[in-house]
Amino acid sequence: MLKWGSRRAETPPVAPPATPGSTDAIVTTKVFSRFLAAVGHQPAPVLLDLGPVVGSNVSFFSERLGCKLHVEDLYSDIEDHARRGERAALAQFFATRLTESPDSIDGILCWDLFDFLERPAGLVLAAKLAAMLRKGGALYGSFGTTALELTHYTKAIVAAEDSLRLRTSPATPVARTVLLTRDIIKMFDGLIVAESVLLKSSTRETLFRRP
């Protein structure tokens, strides 16, 4: 005889979504639209997203830019290292992590990745990214300016050209790496700052271009 619920008992419980869509914070972005404009100048541009894949972003970039999109979720790599207590090894890890060829990418989305990286790892990654950009390419990043403990990652979901929906997920706590503007510029050697805006949230949005 059939036993109602017998299969359910075999199935491990599924955790509900960590953050329902209704709790997403919506923030205005000043620089992101400039990034889109810069990348949009290229025919069939190639985009590199260093955050977790977001379905709606994929659709957005495809429709807006008609681009090819590479997704390399470095946040998950950072979290893996953090859980093992090996943040210091990230510099060595990033030296070989990304396999994209130099001069092959038109646009890079860093989001707030560098807030989670110690300086040596940040330097290695920034050098790799700068080398990947094609001439005329653009790199978008945001950098926190206040020292605090980061306890969550933020996934940016493009709501419009001038606004992002931010969805959080838990992170192994780490002190934010606060970089001075001149340090950021030095880090991305070979790129120029096309736009830099300090938002009310004390986050500095920066658009780099490869001349």
Add this chain to the structure above:
Amino acid sequence: MWKKDEAVKPGIPTDGPRVDAPRNSGSDMVNVGTGTIGKSVVIKGELSASEDLAIEGQVDGKVELPQNILTIGANGRIKASVFAKAVIVQGEVHGNITATEKIDIRDAGSVDGDLASPRVAIADGAHFRGSIDMQRGKAGETAGLALEATKPAEALKPAVPMTGAAPAGVATAAPGTAPAR
């Protein structure tokens, strides 16, 4: 409960996809006439069909359904390049996926590989690592190339021709080899 004479009625469409076993089936092969490649089925080599197919087992090699929908179920584990009209991923894929219409990665789906299709949907919670090419026409061009590479007679054959390294066949039932998820 199930009458024997209702089991097979050629010409009558079935509700779900159906896969016939190869004609030269050996004793180690399994008839997967239910339309699903079951959990315990391991295929090494090339799998093609001209009807919709659901995979719950393991496929290593190549999967081609040029005119049909391929569903990789929650237990499905694919290490292959996949080409189909539409692909729905609920399981795990290591390899490139090309679809002429749409690729749909559901929330429990995981793909490590490159996607090429005019439409790509990735649910929240899905794992993806690779590149996505949604440039119009490109997947279709790839589709054309793939179709040219496949013999027309074979492409339309409502069976599952499989080629692989295993001399006695490539579709083997291996109880207990179902991938753990």
